[in-house]
Amino acid sequence: MIAPTLLGHVGAVSGATISVRQFEGVASGIAIIGGRSYRVGQVGSFVRIPQGYHDLYGIIAEVGATATPEAAQNLSSRGERWITVQLVGEIVETAFERGISQYPAINDEVHLVTEDDLAKIYGTAEEGQVVIGRLAGAESIPVHVDLDRLVTRHSAVLGSTGSGKSTTVASLLRAIVRSTDGSSNFPSTRILLLDIHGEYATSLKKIAQVFRVSPADDEKPLFIPYWATDTTEMLGFMMGKLSDPAFAAITDKILSKKLQLAKGGMYDGIDVNSLTFDTPLPFSLKQLWSDLIDPEIKTWNENTQLTSAIEKPGNAEKLVAPVYPLPGPGGAKPFANKTAVLSIRRQLDQMRSRLLDRQYDFMLHPGDWEPTLNDQAKKDLPELLESWLGTDKPISILDLSGIPSGVLHHLVGGILNILYEALFWGREAAEGGRQRPLLVVMEEAHRYLGKDADGPAKAMVQRIVKEGRKFGVGAMIVSQRPSEIDDTILSQCGTFIALRLSNTGDRGKVQSALPDSLSGLMDSLPVLRTGEAIITGEAAKLPIRCRITLPPEGARPSSEDPRVSQAWAKPKAQEDYVSLSGPWRAQNPKWKRGKEGN
Template sequence: MNAPTLLGHVGSVAGSTVSVRQFEGVASGIAIIGGRSYRVGQVGSFVRIPQGYHDLYAIISEVGASATPVTLVDALDRGERWLTVQLIGEIVEASFERGISQYPNVNDEVHLVTEEDLAKIYGAEFSGQVIVGRLANAESIPVRLDLDKLVTRHSAVLGSTGSGKSTTVSSLLRSISAPDGAGFPSARVLLLDIHGEYASALADNAEIFRITPGVGEKQLVIPYWALRPAEILNFLCGKLDDRATTAILDKIFAAKSAIAQADNLPGVDLNSMTVDSPIPYSLRSLWLELIEPEVKTWLDQAKTQPAIIQPGDAITLRQPAYQPHTTTNSAPYQNNIGVLGIRKQLDRMRSRMLDRQFEFLLKPGEWEPDLTGHVTNDLPSLLESWIGHEKAITVLDLSGIPSAVLLDLIGAILSIIYEALFWGRERDEGGRKRPQLVVMEEAHRYLGRESDNPAREMVQRIAKEGRKFGIGAMIVSQRPSEIDDTILSQCGTFVALRLTNSTDRSKVQAALPDNLSGIADSLSVLRTGEAIITGEAARLPVRCRVTLPPKDRRPNSEDPLVADSWKRPRGPENYDELVAVWRAQDPKWKPPEVGENEGENEGGN
């Protein structure tokens, strides 16, 4: 008598691909086994091939006529009752292992996998695992990921808009940082939040940094002197010729050298430091030093008596005033000493430095150097505030950062984190003894293949070298086809949600480490919040229902309820406040309470 789980028999074996002839007694649809119902012959479901003392396990990639072996295309044996399965692992005694030690033979039985079988594969619980959801076809069985491999071998969470991508990331990070022994209390996760979606989802176990912080949040500042000077000059001044760039970089290097020598900064070797060394310098002093020769005039031809009316002021960025030079050969005379011909660029630099929307970068609070280059707080306090606090997660909300400087800032943030953990890898705060996971939302915005930028350069470096130094990357994107191939190919684990674009699906399919084209083809029909997880952190490729966080702990990324909103009666609308919020660049801006300004004025009188 045939077992109720019998699906068919092996028809042919070609490497890891096995063709299975379905048993004639198997009816399509649902099989009832042990009181539970199972879908028969579904793409993505598992099968078991007994081999005496141990069992082989495979995953169904094709069903029907297209799965018919090529040798049978014109034979009488052709039909629709064929399956193509991919061998993926085996159970020897009681433990499951990826890979196989032997191949099945023709006519070996192939059985449907029951929940008891799945429990043997997925039910084993080891330290260092994190639960991300439940099996889609057996929701009593949790899906666990190996945290070591998830972090060190990098990962990618990919899915179209509305597929549940942000919720999946939030759920995963909440599982990692769960209290009461369920999670990992000393985890260290840095999330680059491009759209400001995660503050509400992770606030109970994360420090939130924002340009315009709300209650319980911290001020986000990124000191300009932590960026490469060439990048900050490009942002401030625009295009400069090589002569001017070299001259300005020389001045910056001289300023950094003076501070390093005066303050005797620990670890700085004056003989090996470069202009890119993260040492403070004053942009305001630099601007005044550069603008002076551009506007200077002289009272004498020997150029010994400046025709000055009013000196410049670096603090207020007031330009020095000189008597205008004449066009004839008479006083005042035009200056030609140290002139770089960059008056227009310096005007732009001054404009940027006075622009309030760039204050988080150009006036970084306690990290802003004085006119001599000294700072109240240095990089150690910045790093400690970002990755040295008691909570497991740091969310850097970049939603208020102008797009003109976003790529440079992401590159600067990643550079600060990577360089510190790379060079400090043998220390307790370093990457090897306390690894760091960097989660990059909307990664396609800065990891494209077309143009080089500081962010892409740093992510490539993390992807290639981070594993050895305890720095892992998680790439989150809705357009994997736009991400640089080098970066995506370094991701060892893929969490692929619904992808409707064929180009994106083919990119994921090409990057998947397992030969599972049939599963990849199902990416377009996954339900919201359902993912195919495959790669090094997963014991097996699996179709998973991601665990939803509580309703009050979900990312602020849900679609607006159009029908409900348009059906409700319109309430009062205040477009003055709408414009005020726009001008404040802060969605949470509120007008001051009545009496606040009066109280301030009274206190000042």
């Protein structure tokens, strides 16, 4: 008796690719088995090849005339229906294993995979597995991903605008933090999300602490102390291009200030013998500016430079330069300064402008982390790291929507530098990366990780994806333009969650980076439904077409399309356009007229 699941017979074997001659008795595109309907020969669906005591499993990659083996193209069998299958794994006894121990033989039977078969592959929830959705072709089968591999081997969530990318990320993070019954499987979860557009505060507010430049009542202010970021990058942002002698002189001044501070014994872990200008110790930018501007404009009453010609002292706190008379003509007094002049007047003007620009206060005037003129700050690195990584909620969202775009590269690089250096050097501590790993989720990654980008953000992410696994720092790259992401970064992502991608270049980038050569499966990327994804790589047992579980209404990212027809169908109401100009000027979308603190 012919089994109802029989699809065809093996006609050719070429490595992990086999060609299947479809059984003549399968006349319809739908088979009814056990009261359930199954599509016959669906690209992306599984097939089973019995091999005695165990079964081989494969994925249909191609169907129809183009799947016909070359050897059969000029024979009478050319008109028959053929299917190309990629072998992916086998079930030995009751456990599914990736890879195969033997190949099928010619004329071996090939069967449709039923939901009972799929349950054998996906139905067992091993330790460290997270349910993120349901199989697209069998909604009763949950889809699990391996949390260990998802974090340590890095991942990428890729999809065109409107494909459900932000919702997928929110759903994935909620699944990690909370199981389906609302309990916490991983109470020590530690995730930090860089939110470029401010989309996630609403959807994750119950499980996340939000940090924002202009915080709401239940949010905390976002501060990134300049002295904890890379000093070279910080000086480049503050002053622009510096000559080598000027850079060396300025960093020598910074090192001298930090060395004097270190000798006071106030800071743990400081060794004066290994101190560098990059050691994260507070120093005053205002005082540094004052120390640098003075020799640039100084004049003397005599050529021997014994008596200063100063007319009015400066004020470092208010960034007011001292007043000196201009050098006299010819050999007349006052005389121009001849020592310690770096010719950086233009750079110092830019530095002062940056310090006075209120839009950079979160970094250059970071609240309690801003040092006084004598380099003392109320709060130190431990308080900063604890506020980001030690919150009582499993997710910390750094909302960067109010950040000037011109400083985004520097800012993201600074944040990642603080996190990685702390977890790298403290990797053996209970709070370190190895004892309590960190997942860093980077939204809109193409904005600062592009091929042509040359900044601290790209350099730090490259370091994380190359070395982070050993120190407990994982990366999740989220982007709508994978073709613009740096090749080194994308190639290090072990797991891909690919939603609908319409652009040919983006699809090609994903396909070339995938560990499984399943071109037929990848060709379905343009026609995936919203919220549907192909998951492949380290964290998935097999490449999966998955329907991502949607978060509940009211807990979704604020990135949904506006309902144009409903909005335009409403009667036109009285309008006040101060509600547009006010938030723009305040650089705060939650600004309200008359509200305190705006």
